[in-house]
Amino acid sequence: MSTLLPPPKEIAMMPVDWVEERSGAISFGKFMLFRNVPKDISWLQTLGSALITVFILQSTTGILLAMYYQPDPDTAWSTIQWITNDATLGWLVRGMHKWGSSIMVVLLFLHMGRTFLFGAYKYPREMTWITGAIIFILVMGMSFTGYLLVFDERAYWATIVGVNINGTAPILGPALSYILMVGPEISTYTLSRFYSLHMLVLPSAIGGLIFLHMLLVVRLGVTSPPWSRMQPTEDDV
Amino acid sequence: MPRLTARERREGYQREYAFQKRHGKPFFPNAVFHDTIVSLIVVALIMGLTILWYAQFGPVSADPTAERVGGLLGPAYEAKADPGVLGYHPQPDWYFFFLFELLRIFKTPQLLIVGTIIIPTIWMVLLIGWPFIDRNPDRRLSRRPIALAIGVMVPVVLLTLTFYGSKAPGVGGAASTEPGAAAFAGGACSTCHVLANAGTAGNVGPVLDDAKPDYATALKLITNGQGGMPSFKATYTEDEISCLAGYVATWSAAVGETPGPNADTAKETYPASCEKAGGLFTGTASSAAGP
Numbered sequence: 001m002s003t004l005l006p007p008p009k010e011i012a013m014m015p016v017d018w019v020e021e022r023s024g025a026i027s028f029g030k031f032m033l034f035r036n037v038p039k040d041i042s043w044l045q046t047l048g049s050a051l052i053t054v055f056i057l058q059s060t061t062g063i064l065l066a067m068y069y070q071p072d073p074d075t076a077w078s079t080i081q082w083i084t085n086d087a088t089l090g091w092l093v094r095g096m097h098k099w100g101s102s103i104m105v106v107l108l109f110l111h112m113g114r115t116f117l118f119g120a121y122k123y124p125r126e127m128t129w130i131t132g133a134i135i136f137i138l139v140m141g142m143s144f145t146g147y148l149l150v151f152d153e154r155a156y157w158a159t160i161v162g163v164n165i166n167g168t169a170p171i172l173g174p175a176l177s178y179i180l181m182v183g184p185e186i187s188t189y190t191l192s193r194f195y196s197l198h199m200l201v202l203p204s205a206i207g208g209l210i211f212l213h214m215l216l217v218v219r220l221g222v223t224s225p226p227w228s229r230m231q232p233t234e235d236d237v
Numbered sequence: 238m239p240r241l242t243a244r245e246r247r248e249g250y251q252r253e254y255a256f257q258k259r260h261g262k263p264f265f266p267n268a269v270f271h272d273t274i275v276s277l278i279v280v281a282l283i284m285g286l287t288i289l290w291y292a293q294f295g296p297v298s299a300d301p302t303a304e305r306v307g308g309l310l311g312p313a314y315e316a317k318a319d320p321g322v323l324g325y326h327p328q329p330d331w332y333f334f335f336l337f338e339l340l341r342i343f344k345t346p347q348l349l350i351v352g353t354i355i356i357p358t359i360w361m362v363l364l365i366g367w368p369f370i371d372r373n374p375d376r377r378l379s380r381r382p383i384a385l386a387i388g389v390m391v392p393v394v395l396l397t398l399t400f401y402g403s404k405a406p407g408v409g410g411a412a413s414t415e416p417g418a419a420a421f422a423g424g425a426c427s428t429c430h431v432l433a434n435a436g437t438a439g440n441v442g443p444v445l446d447d448a449k450p451d452y453a454t455a456l457k458l459i460t461n462g463q464g465g466m467p468s469f470k471a472t473y474t475e476d477e478i479s480c481l482a483g484y485v486a487t488w489s490a491a492v493g494e495t496p497g498p499n500a501d502t503a504k505e506t507y508p509a510s511c512e513k514a515g516g517l518f519t520g521t522a523s524s525a526a527g528p
Binding site for chain 1: 246247248252253254256257258259260262263264265266267269271272274275276279280282283284286287288290291313314315316317318319328329330332333336337340345350353354359364368369371373374375376377378381384388392446455488518
């Protein structure tokens with residue numbers, strides 16, 4: 001019998017080999033992990049990965065919140081109240097989503113500041129910067145659509161001010177306000193529209209752009225600091 | 238240094254980066270180690286803020302005009318949204334304070350669009366198009382004086398706006414809930430005039446608490462303007478102007494010992510105009526939220 005069976009190590013590797021043969025996922029993973037990055041990158045280049053962590057955190061807590069939240073003017077506030085006070089660890093999930101959003105905006109500023117000071121947006125990384133800048137604007141859109149959902153006084157009036165800001169734009173302004181609020185004032189439809197933007201449209205757009213952003217980072221490589229001493233001499237060329 | 242051609246730039250960059258990669262270190266475990274530590278710190282920070290916030294927030298106040306309850310990190314939530322409340326001071330979350338402050342700087346009807354649309358649009362265009370604006374190929378800060386100046390200036394401006402925005406009383410933030418107060422405080426009036434009842438402190442035009450215009454005078458001035466005061470004929474409807482005039486006549490007269498003329502008659506009639514004009518004069522009148 002023993003002659004018919006391959007050695008145990010080979011049996012264990014069979015599913016891995018099966019996946020690798022069909023998708024190349026294993027060699028891709030190996031490439032991702034063991035590709036070289038410039039020698040002098042360090043703590044300053046960790047903000048991007050921290051942002052991905054926060055994005056995953058926001059998605060996870062957001063999915064959990066969406067399981068209990070009802071986007072309806074009559075019940076929205078009560079469901080928030082219930083999540084915060086009664087649901088098991090609901091305060092933690094909602095609190096982490098709330099504070100995660102603030103931390104995400106702070107990290108975005110720091111990440112962008114680092115990129116700016118390093119001149120990391122220069123040739124050939126212009127597209128990486130542009131995708132990042134659009135992510136930044138979309139995250140501000142997440143913040144704006146997010147705080148109406150609590151449907152407390154602050155949420156309601158701050159949203160009116162925000163929508164009125166859009167409304168001052170020439171020509172398109174009033175139409176934009178109308179589209180955002182689905183009518184002349186905040187109603188059930190406004191709440192479901194903001195909810196849909198907040199949990200479907202904007203997160204998918206941000207997720208897609210993060211993927212593009214990462215693709216460009218891997219393709220072009222991580223930037224070394226501008227003070228890097230790792231310069232090729234004549235002998236290396 | 239002579240200007241490099243596109244080809245020289247490309248080849249120079251590729252040579253340099255290929256060298257750095259060849260003499261680099263593998264992503265795992267070096268960069269992964271740093272990334273993991275920072276991500277853990279960030280998650281711990283978020284959890285820490287949440288726990289602190291949870292430990293501190295007090296009961297939710299039923300009175301929406303009351304001071305925000307809760308500890309340093311704010312309440313769990315405020316009272317349920319009530320579109321009928323006009324005395325409320327809306328304030329955005331901190332990351333929109335800079336925009337909020339711009340709105341306060343450019344709050345006259347003619348300039349409003351500068352703060353709401355023009356400046357934010359310019360910022361967005363500059364942000365997205367920045368790699369095409371800064372064509373200097375050098376990455377060292379000592380060779381990028383203009384970029385460095387902008388890089389320092391932008392956060393300073395944003396932080397300053399955010400700071401003053403956080404101190405702002407709020408758009409439409411009237412001190413009282415009298416009819417017309419929210420519109421007076423939230424509109425152009427507050428830019429130039431002091432009126433104790435509305436809690437405004439503009440110092441461009443006359444102090445209304447001293448001037449005590451009667452209803453007819455106020456109506457005429459708001460409609461047609463005079464001297465430095467613009468006409469608001471095109472900005473507000475007749476009902477809105479009547480509401481504001483009545484509010485000003487009534488509540489400027491209520492300050493001090495010498496009541497202005499006609500104050501009592503205006504007090505009777507102007508709330509009806511305010512009722513017709515709606516709450517904040519922004520098309521978001523005091524009707525119910527739900528259908």
